[in-house]
Amino acid sequence: MQAGREGRENEGAPVRDALGGAVDALGAAGVESARLDAELLLSQATGWPRERFATDPDEPLPSGASRRFAQMVRRRVRREPVAYIVGRKGFRGIEMEVDPRVLVPRPETELLVEVALQLAPATVLDVGTGSGAVALAVADELPAAEVTATDTSTDALEVARANAVRLGLDDRVEFAAGALPARGSFDLLLANLPYVSESDWEGLQPEIREHEPRKALVPGPTGLEAIRSLLARIAADPSLARAAALEVGAGQDREVAALLEQAGFDRVEARPDLAGIPRAVVGHRS
Ligand SMILES: C[S@@+](CC[C@H](N)C(=O)[O-])C[C@H]1O[C@@H](n2cnc3c(N)ncnc32)[C@H](O)[C@@H]1O
Numbered sequence: 353m354q355a356g357r358e359g360r361e362n363e364g365a366p367v368r369d370a371l372g373g374a375v376d377a378l379g380a381a382g383v384e385s386a387r388l389d390a391e392l393l394l395s396q397a398t399g400w401p402r403e404r405f406a407t408d409p410d411e412p413l414p415s416g417a418s419r420r421f422a423q424m425v426r427r428r429v430r431r432e433p434v435a436y437i438v439g440r441k442g443f444r445g446i447e448m449e450v451d452p453r454v455l456v457p458r459p460e461t462e463l464l465v466e467v468a469l470q471l472a473p474a475t476v477l478d479v480g481t482g483s484g485a486v487a488l489a490v491a492d493e494l495p496a497a498e499v500t501a502t503d504t505s506t507d508a509l510e511v512a513r514a515n516a517v518r519l520g521l522d523d524r525v526e527f528a529a530g531a532l533p534a535r536g537s538f539d540l541l542l543a544n545l546p547y548v549s550e551s552d553w554e555g556l557q558p559e560i561r562e563h564e565p566r567k568a569l570v571p572g573p574t575g576l577e578a579i580r581s582l583l584a585r586i587a588a589d590p591s592l593a594r595a596a597a598l599e600v601g602a603g604q605d606r607e608v609a610a611l612l613e614q615a616g617f618d619r620v621e622a623r624p625d626l627a628g629i630p631r632a633v634v635g636h637r638s
Contacts, residue, residue, distance in 0.1 A: 363418045368409040370394060370418065374425045381429040382558075389434050390425070396438045397421035431558035444489040448515050453507040455568040457485035460599070460625040463632040464542045465489045467597040467623070473497060473539030477593065479531065479582060480504075480545045482568060484512030490542070491516075491524040499525045500533055505567065532585060532592070541593035543582060547601045549575035575601060579608055587615040590637070597634040605630035 371390050378386035391402045397420040398413060413421070427437050435441040435456040440449050443457040444465055450456055468476060468490045476494075478487035478501040487501035503509050509527050516522040528534070548569045553561065560569065571578035579598060586592050596617060600608045605622040612620045617635025625631035 363415070364412045365418065366410045366412055367394070367405050370413055370421060371405060371409075374421070377425055377429055381431065383428060383431070389428055392434050393424040393428060393437065394421055397424060432563050433559045436563060441483075443485040444493065446489055446492050446519055448483045448485050448488070449511070449518065450483050451511065452563060452565065453505070454483040454511045455564055457483055460627075460629075460631050461486060461544050462489070463623055463625060464544060464597050464599060465493065467632060467634055468497070468540055468542060469493060471540055471595060473595070475536075475538045475540070476500070477502070477533070477536070477538040477541045479541060479543040480568075480578070481512050481527070482508050482544075484515045484525070484527075486542050486544060487512070487525050488515055488519055488521050491521045492519070495524075500528065500536060500538070501525055502528045502530055502533055504529070504531055505565070508565075508568070531582065537591045537593070539594050541586070541596040542598075543579070543596070544599040545578040545582065546571040547575045547579060547599070547604060549573060552601075576604065576607065576611075579604075580611060583611045583615040590616045595634070595636045597632050599632055600630070602629050605633050608633045609635075 371394060374390035375386045378389055383389055391405055394405065395402045398417045424437050428434065433456050435450050436452055440447050441456050444462055448457055464486050472494065474497060476490050476497050476499045481487050481501035481503050484501060487499050490497060491499045501512060506529060509529060513527055516525050546569050550570060550573045552575065553570050596612065598608055609620045609622060612633060612635035616637065618638055620633065620635040622630035623632045623634060
């Protein structure tokens with residue numbers, strides 16, 4: 353198959369030509385990671401590992417793969433995220449099934465799981481669980497921890513519950529609708545809540561703006577509305593969390609650190625992501 357500029361099919365074409373056509377089409381559509389994405393989609397379409405494309409570039413595509421690949425390339429040309437097209441995204445050691453009801457889990461969010469591993473809490477609350485990535489990774493990596501996860505979106509909770517069942521972690525994680533569970537106090541609260549301001553939203557890539565759920569990303573005009581509301585509730589009921597780690601957007605760490613202190617946490621510190629941006633703000637109680 354040759355997936356030409358428009359992602360046309362050409363049954364039986366060699367891998368090299370199929371990939372070449374797709375890379376051209378994706379590049380022309382403004383996709384920065386055109387080669388990688390083309391390989392990921394071809395791997396999904398053929399069921400072959402990506403390494404095989406380098407070792408057997410002259411191999412003809414198997415029957416049906418050309419059509420599947422062309423369809424996927426057309427979706428990616430419209431800037432749909434690869435994770436929605438292939439239906440999954442790796443997070444820590446597990447794979448999450450994802451669709452447009454939930455945010456695609458980001459690598460920087462793994463920082464929240466690292467905080468949990470360091471603190472080794474017995475009870476963990478993941479607020480705004482989305483696909484369930486943070487809660488399920490914590491359950492996977494801290495087998496003794498009791499994990500609770502909430503989300504205000506019932507659609508997201510459906511995805512998270514399905515991921516828990518598929519991963520065999522459904523007896524380890526309790527899901528609750530809303531911002532906070534009806535009762536309970538937790539050793540560690542983790543939250544990757546929406547934190548994009550309305551003005552920043554306009555400048556985001558089409559993958560996010562046109563395909564991911566806006567409510568999962570934008571809480572209001574300033575970007576801090578959901579975090580403020582959560583910390584106000586903790587300030588009113590400090591027994592809810594003994595420690596907290598919140599993911600924040602670039603430049604929000606100081607304001608969120610101050611909010612954590614106002615909510616009664618001390619030893620508040622920001623941890624950087626791999627790009628050096630303060631990304632998780634962590635607070636404890638003495
Ligand atoms: C940025 S997404 C993060 C999803 C997931 N934790 C992750 O990191 O991939 C935020 C999630 O929080 C949910 N949400 C939004 N406002 C909320 C609130 N006030 N309380 C709880 N969840 C909320 C959204 O529905 C969405 O699923």
